[in-house]
Amino acid sequence: MATIEDVARASGVSKGTVSSVFSKKRPISKEVTERVLAAAQDLNYKPNYWARSLANKSTRIVGLNIQGEKFKFSQFHLSLLNGVLSVCYEQGYRLLVNTLSHTYQNQLEHRVTGPADGEILLNPEIRDERITGLLSGDIPLVLIGRPSAEFENHISYVDNDNVSMTEQITLYLLELGHRNFLFLNAPADRTVAVDRASGFLAAVMQAGLSQSSYNILYKPDPDNSSFDFGYKTTLRELRANPAITAIISDTDTMALGVYKAAGVLGISIPGQLSVFAFSDDSIFSPEFTPPLTGVRLHAEQLGREAATLLIERLSGNLKTVKRTIVPTDMVIRSSCSAPITNLGGNQS
Amino acid sequence: MATIEDVARASGVSKGTVSSVFSKKRPISKEVTERVLAAAQDLNYKPNYWARSLANKSTRIVGLNIQGEKFKFSQFHLSLLNGVLSVCYEQGYRLLVNTLSHTYQNQLEHRVTGPADGEILLNPEIRDERITGLLSGDIPLVLIGRPSAEFENHISYVDNDNVSMTEQITLYLLELGHRNFLFLNAPADRTVAVDRASGFLAAVMQAGLSQSSYNILYKPDPDNSSFDFGYKTTLRELRANPAITAIISDTDTMALGVYKAAGVLGISIPGQLSVFAFSDDSIFSPEFTPPLTGVRLHAEQLGREAATLLIERLSGNLKTVKRTIVPTDMVIRSSCSAPITNLGGNQS
């Protein structure tokens, strides 16, 4: 590949001039510009990305940091990614997906500064090593999801209002008459799970429910299939406690597992069991049988906002820490209804 | 951020030595290594990615080239991406998603060499400018999907056997007794659409069907929603020609649109209309009502193979052009059956 030196020589000017022609950072006479461009064309020259990045101290690359171990993109991430990408597209940024195993990254010969100008970090955990790691390299950082309290005032983030949202949807189910809940929550170490649990608890406490009338279970591991978790857990819990009339599920995929379990058990939705799901972002949930009631998190907008926030910061327009709350909205379809009144009394 | 120079000074050795300690490319005495590492720790030093890439002429970044304009990831791409990422993860490569508008990239000041060591190119079109562009920069290239004939022997690619696959599924529908088809194909400028069309045509010709008994329509634009296209087109075509008994649809999302249209028209699936879909990779299609019959393309494996091929090439183990065919398999569920025998005769 031809270098700037070659072009300079071929067009009889200095490196600096060629540089200016390409970067347009300094005026060059029309005549010289044309001569340089012609030579560049001849030699099929393009400025080298890395040399330029090194000198400019900027790459126009945004990093997407997903948790390391064998991560799989889900429906939710898909929308989120589309949001991030659309902003990158508009702003001329490339997106780098960080996918390196911890063992790889911890090897001495692979420990380097990130190639990106800034990072978007997904699914923050309670004490997230990634945050401290990135913070020490002082590259701009935006989270999607709330960080743990210690960082809350030091990092920009984008999130839904998980606490009050969950409180509201629980109230909705309570008003329908439900008194026995199974809450299939996100993995326990993630802040989103904590927030949803506290919103849920606020509502059930307010309604004066006893501890025995609800059960919060956490998806064991991000690697596990949501569908399987929904299916198996529902099967087990519903057998153990037939009094349950409402299940709140982490995602629509998980809800599908709940549907399947209900089918196996011969339990009708919503007649005998109401199902509610977060993350109603897939095109499929309206087509469930029955159509799924849930809350739309607007993953795409979350992605857009996060990318916008980060790029704002990178371009120097934003100095302070900023928090963006993306509103959610409930979409009521047909998977939740009043429970069949059980005249035989409440067993625990 | 501390540089290698700082560390060298602090530990009383030369830059070269520090470099060797970190890159492990040359032995350094244990004593010196420890001294350097201690100094690096003190200064919170990490080698600079860009500088290293520049000197090494390698970035360990794989590029994913999606077509430029306002691309949205679909369910299919999701699986594909997961496949690519899993290989990157194992091999210590980062993934860069190329998302720059053409207008941006064509600006002189933004025309640079790619930051990636190699590229995976998605959805090749008949005469794909991206291919010639990348080829001239002679960076290694792997396609997912068949390139047009001119490149077929010059580029490695991964693909399904679209022609014979489509022929087979058409034969399957023919054997069920269908004689009037609507084929909702991928966008016309993509090679996959050409291949599927020719497989379809081979089967219907073989069966001696006249031109009036089938209709191939192409999704107008990659930006359009598959769901909407499936819905609106089915509505229109089925009204115009009620003789149609089978619809072959590009994706499961599109099939969902077909379902919806059938619902609106009061047409039962599979009783009055059989629906078949490519790309049965989503977790949702088994849960359609009725469960969708389709062909699994194994998008994740396509992604894995492509990434593997590319990385093999990058590490120098592979010199020649290679072609990988990922087998497909039909998953027969309940959306296709024999058409209701129409004793009233065939209208065109």
Add this chain to the structure above:
DNA sequence: GCATTTCATTAAACCGGTTTAATGCTTGGA
């Protein structure tokens, strides 16, 4: 008409690493 400003251009330094060729020191063999 002369001093001054403006302007395009350039040589050299710089970004932060890696690598080559040279250096001096220790080993090993005869």
Add this chain to the structure above:
DNA sequence: TCCAAGCATTAAACCGGTTTAATGAAATGC
């Protein structure tokens, strides 16, 4: 004991761009 080989280390060149300070020519002011 002497010379060759092996070894860790270093100074300097290099990767391919950008940028600063200096230069000389043209344009401007009075």
